[in-house]
Amino acid sequence: MFRLDNRVAVITGAASGIGAATAKLFAETGADLVLGSHSADGHDIESLRASIVELGRRVTVIDVDVRREEDVNRLVDTAATEYGGVDIVVANAAIARRRESSILSDTDWNDTLDVDLTGVWRAFRAAIPLMREAGYGRLLATTSTAGAFEAWQEHAHYSAAKAGITGLVRSLAAELGPDGITVNAIAPGIIETPQTLDAINSLGADGVAETGRRQPIRRVGAPLDIAKGFLFLGSEDSSFITGQTMIIDGGRMLLRG
Secondary structure (H helix, E strand, O other), X not given: OOOOOOOEEEEOOOOOHHHHHHHHHHHHOOOEEEEEEOXXXXXXXXXXXXXXXXXXXXXXXXXXXXXXXHHHXXXXXXXHHHHOOOOEEEEOOOOOOOOOHHHOOHHHHHHHHHHHHHHHHHHHHXXXXXXXXXXXXEEEEEOXXXXXXXXXXXXXXXXXXXXXXXXXXXXXXXXXXXXXXXXXXXXXXXXXXOOOOOOOOOOHHHHHHHHHHHOOOOOOEXXXXXXXXXXXXXXXXXXXXXXXXXXXXXXXXXXHO
């Protein structure tokens, strides 16, 4: 298995879904963790914290709104001051809000872009000086098949934000490669998370189940499927991979792309 022994990882959106699964897997493979959780979302991160402690790894949980620069900086600064640096950032925090485009307000547009795209940039920006000083780093983001690879009706703002991550990753990879920093993203297909199970803003339970029946691999993804991708991209074994967006979708794009 890929290992992250004695690495320090910062993860945003860590309280549920892909973020929580990634945090647990990183701890199981040797990493210490500084986790960003947005308490207003209502997800309980305490069981995750306890499971990481049981694994013998260090963990700090900080309440973070990725729309606030000072919150994101505090998250990364904590990794530096309490853990000695930051080796891996997984910028995972995101929101999805269904809006028909003709009534999509500037407020809704800006709020989604601020979380889903600029929030990624804030996390990366805060870590870059530390990684440059160390001569090593893994900057990772959760994007989506929606945007860069497929359409998602009534989610133009979400799709624009997620497609923007692909461009951000490519440009930063070229810029930061000489400093020993790789930059990559994962584009999940349909993963069973609290977000996709939301019938108002996403597919809901019935839509998730129907997607699973239609895909080449006859199921939707689990958060652990994406976490395993992040484990590889965060490890030494991915050292020659940068500027890429890895699609992990159970074959969904084979039929839709």
